[in-house]
Amino acid sequence: MASSACVTSVPAPGGADELRERARGALLGLAVGDALGAPAENMRPSEIRARWGRITGYVAEHPAGTDDTEYAIFSGLLLARHGSALTVAHVEAAWHQWIADLDVPFRGAGFSERGTLENLRRGLAAPISAQHRHAWSDGLAMRAAPFGVFAAGRPAEAARLIAVDGSVSHDGEGIYGGQAVAAGVAAAMGGAPVDGVVAAALSAVPEDSWTSRSLRRAVAVAHLGERAVRSAVVVGGYPWTDLAPEAVGLAFGAYAAARGDFRCAVLSAVNMGRDADTTGAVAGALAGATCGVSAIPAAWASAVEAARGSCLPSMRGHHVLDVADLLVPEGEAA
Template identity: 30%
Template sequence: MGGTAGTVGGRAEQQDFRSRVRGTLLGVAVGDALGAPVDAADVEEIRQRCGAEGVVDLVPAYGRRGAVTHLTQLTLFTVDGLIRAQVRRDTGAWHPPTDLHRAYLRWAATQRDWGPDERRKEDGWLAREEWLYVRRDPTRTLLLGLGDDRMGTPDAPKNPGADGPEAAARSAPFGLLVGWEPQLVVQLALECATHTHGHPVACLAAGAYAAVVHGLARGDSLDGAVQHALALLAQRAGHEPVSDALQQALGAVRQGIPSPARVAGLAGAGTADGVLAAAVYCALVGEDVRHGLRLAVNQDGPSAPTAALAGGLLGALHGDTALPPAWLAELEGRPTILELADDFAMEMTQGPALHGPAASSPGWLARYPRA
């Protein structure tokens, strides 16, 4: 795995980048929280529970409003793994898929343990956040994939038949590697998807989603970012299901007023390609972030992953200030998400000043240990 962290230019560019990083991570979490209470319900059930318009605001799940699922948890550990990969590069060790796998194993420990082990300083600060030590309906595929220390690879993936959207839903942070070439972003997301989801559709959907976020983080329009992702996909064997799904999403934009049936038709059986297509469609046709996320939730397909994917796209496109503040105010883990987002932005823009051969910040290395 090649690639460099890259740098973001002057102060205005750095501020814009931080806003997009915050927007992406908060967008994933807000979409996840909006869809979580009705994730297994069809649109009629949603309307029976929430009224004729369906979900229009945060609804309680897991005992509170604004609760997130394993999709947000894993997205945060993706960010943690990417920062750790950059820090570990100083040691001469440079294999980001390994660092991401270790980060996902730290998430898996939160699903087994009662709480953080303060003695394990090498785990870093995110693994000591007590609110993450809850099970929020992780799929059996995730738990099996991370149930031992063996790392999936493209040649020997974990769960080779798993084609669900969970790997894609944790892959937005790969797209925030704006200093990387797009094809390397796709490759990293694809390789890291194999840690839990080995089916080509799941892996390619994760790569395509990361590519779209990458384009948005660099300032592209959503349509332009999708078109670029399609060009990158075309270079990969077996891309047709994911490419076709994205083309259908683009075509659906021109088919009239958005409807739950159109979103559900794109989502199909809830495989990664369909959920990605539905999320892209909702982000494209939404009048604003609120409207796009409501479209993603109020449909027959899986609400939480569709809205999480759409939220990541809308946050990367518009930045954090476009997200509904009333939803952010109640979002579970918001302080942690913001802290991690700002750490990521600082690492990607100021990394050499935080760690390197000449000097290193002890505080930074305590947060993101090289071990």
């Protein structure tokens, strides 16, 4: 079980305008980081340098989010519907309604999503549906930001809710990765400084977990640069790049090195390669919640359109900003 330690340094959420600004920053930041990192997914820094020198903006002709953005929309809509009353049954039903029971292709999904989809279609229910070979993947971390937005200033509640969501698709370190991100975003939504955001993330996961060790190592060397962060957390020689402890460590390392600055955080994350769309998305969500939507460069923000449904056809037409607005508690909206 994750630690139940309280994060006393997290301030109360600000007023309506500030809360909306941070909520929009978190989810638009996720989508921007996803689109920036997508072309560099599964690449090494040397390969990135050989192809682009250094990524300083969109390198795709038509930048777009991947499964990271569409699954975050999926979880955001589910959370907006049920709020703190969310149950495993709600999550499982949504997987069936919006994904598993549809006779359409699901392109671009990660290993954990594919494994979950296969299990659900075989009639397996949670938590058995999460028993596949990639339950430790970063597929939960990539969709965790909406929980931090909803539970602004309440990292423990964000961590509790993302564990409910994740029980259908993940286990162990996969759950912990999602909890670290959700708690970190919740702290940032409450106005916590960078160190407080990191502390909130660490408080949400077991101290002796791989996720905790990876996150602490990354943040400890963040001031030394991207190479040091990669050396601290990347599992050399492992063929897949979707390890939750690794991706979460890289994202928090980039965020800490940038001291929360949006542009620096997402560019650092994507230029480290590996699962660059997910690390970019997580770093973007953290920095967006810290700085607000106005900190996202206009040229990057304007490129984010409604989801195309490339991975999840049922999410086509939904925009992350609309989801962010849905997650602002009633009575808090401007």
